[in-house]
Amino acid sequence: MKKVVTTSLLLGATLFASDGYEVYRKNCMSCHVEIMEKDKALKNLKDMKAPPMVEVSNRLKENIIIKDDEEDLHRHLFILFVKDYISNPKIDNSMCHVGALERFGVMPSLEGKINSEEKQAVAEWLYDRYANVKF
Numbered sequence: 001m002k003k004v005v006t007t008s009l010l011l012g013a014t015l016f017a018s019d020g021y022e023v024y025r026k027n028c029m030s031c032h033v034e035i036m037e038k039d040k041a042l043k044n045l046k047d048m049k050a051p052p053m054v055e056v057s058n059r060l061k062e063n064i065i066i067k068d069d070e071e072d073l074h075r076h077l078f079i080l081f082v083k084d085y086i087s088n089p090k091i092d093n094s095m096c097h098v099g100a101l102e103r104f105g106v107m108p109s110l111e112g113k114i115n116s117e118e119k120q121a122v123a124e125w126l127y128d129r130y131a132n133v134k135f
């Protein structure tokens with residue numbers, strides 16, 4: 001029985017899986033640019049609505065710290081945080097620089113605009129996209 005459940009869950013996940021990059025393009029790109037070098041970002045601050053995604057991803061990875069050196073667990077916690085933040089962004093939850101929060105304000109909630117599969121997909125994308133890309 002257990003096996004059957006697992007298989008159908010996996011199937012479901014594949015059938016309905018959203019493409020994280022597409023979710024990003026539709027729901028996040030208007031504020032977060034995908035990639036930008038730090039120097040350029042600092043120079044263009046006034047034209048930006050939010051930190052670049054490459055910065056968001058790297059900063060969260062640095063600040064979500066686990067005791068075991070387990071990439072899977074780290075990725076899992078990162079994804080949980082991002083999914084929650086999309087629906088419940090608030091100053092108390094933010095791990096952003098104080099300066100960035102002052103400059104951009106807190107992100108508006110996207111609750112209702114993006115479903116849970118899309119949240120999962122975009123959170124995975126945010127982790128994996130910048131696997132070897134530092135800010």
Ligand code: HEC
Nearest residue numbers: 027028031049050056082089093094095096104105106107
């Ligand atoms: C209307 C503009 C806007 C949109 C759209 C938007 N964001 Fe944000 N986001 C912000 C701003 C501004 C910040 C920086 C302040 C903050 O942390 O709330 C931010 C910060 C974040 C953070 C960092 C939180 C932290 O604590 O470091 C994450 C993660 C994030 N956004 C993910 C997303 C994802 C994923 C999407 C699309 C599904 C998205 N955002 C869409 C404006 C936006």
